[in-house]
Amino acid sequence: MDQQAGREHLGNGWRQGSGHVRCGTIRRPGGIVRLGKGNLGSDRGNTGGLGLSLEGPLVLRIGLDDTDHPLSGCTTSAFDELITHLLERIPDAEVNERTLVRLWPFAERRTRGNGALSAQITIDGSQIGEFRQSCQEWFDRMLAEVSEHPPSKVPAAPVLVVSEGPVPEEWYWETVSGHVDLEPRLKQVRADGCWLLAGERLWGAVGASAAIAWSPNSSSTWELIAWREPGMIGLPRQVTSDSVRLMERRNPMTFVNRDPTADRGLIAPRTPCPVLYGIRGRTSESVVKAHRWMQVRTDVERSTRWAVHRTNQLSDDHLGTVSYGTVINHPEETKGAHSNVAVVSNGNRISLVAFSEGGPVNRLLRRLQVGDRVAWLGLIAPDGAFHLERLSLRDPTPRVAGRPQCCGKSMRSGGAGQQLRCRECGSKAVREWVSTDADVSDIEAVANWSEPTPSNRRHLSRPLELGLPGT
Incomplete structure (x- = not known):
């Protein structure tokens, strides 16, 4: 039973299983690949000739990534269909928790939201053969659907990864914070005894393995995803801005669902x-309550x-972590109103970049002057520059006014080493500039x-309303 999909009851705890057997390398027609150790047969209860009887609860971690196309499909929907199929085939299975894991924003093969899906499912150990066969049936159908995708520069490379125990959390941290090469990750997956289903391309293994490696904590957030009727896909969505505004007002435990600066909702894809x-x-309860409220409105599909x-x-x-530095040149504005400035930090010259979409961050960067002390949080791009997500002017230099x-006129220099002099009345003054505080x-x-406006933040970025950088 899936406790968090269209049902009243939420959450059911986790049960740790025993008697785990690793699944081995099998190649079958249609390009299906399984990687790991040992061998599990496809018949119900078959342990692949190992002579073992699997009994008792078994907790499986499954991860899926890279099933969609820029113009169609969605990995969240595909994963939900997989869960539904598994529960139909194994009715007493329990889906303990689903996760949606966003990954490194600069990944070359990133999809629209660059997210992978995972879940922990508890079954009886004797059902492992049925589970594996059910996964294979669903994956074969999904591969057939992917083969019908229109041509793309980055074609889908779906992979389903299954583990019968915890996997290294480093898989997640490596994938959320930087580039991960495919072959080394596949070697790690093999060494850990996971098994996977894939077509000819295996790129989805990177995200899928990261998804099962992520460990939620007390600050993790929740997202309820609602899907459309098949016949409505491709038609304009009916989710009014007014409905989203009222939803957040009535459900204060929800957040980042609209952009008040643009007075528009952020919950519906485009x-x-x-x-x-x-x-x-x-909380999970807050998003379920908000969804039910939305679904009784006449202005929501x-x-x-x-x-x-x-x-x-x-x-x-x-x-x-938060970085600090001193501005060493005047900000430059490039094509598209993007801006950059150089700072020195710990003896290193660093380029800070603020895109026009960054709004307040971009405007603040363009107001910086040489000598300003700044703090920032940003994503390090492949070229080494920081793409700013938050910026703070910590210690500004005085702004010279003249x-x-x-x-009624500016005083003039009286010559080298001389005081300033008024040409009208002859008054003299110390040679100095009049300055003001930075405003x-x-x-x-x-x-x-x-920070950027809500419409222009990354999925992973924490809004200032939820906490200041470094806290």
């Missing part, structure tokens, strides 16, 4: 995928199915930190 909307919140996912969204897991005024009060900030 692509022809199966997702109707995704509601984010602090009906949803056929939904599921709650625990997520790493708003976690900043893709970023390092020379002292006298008789950036017109730029949106929270406790001196600026």
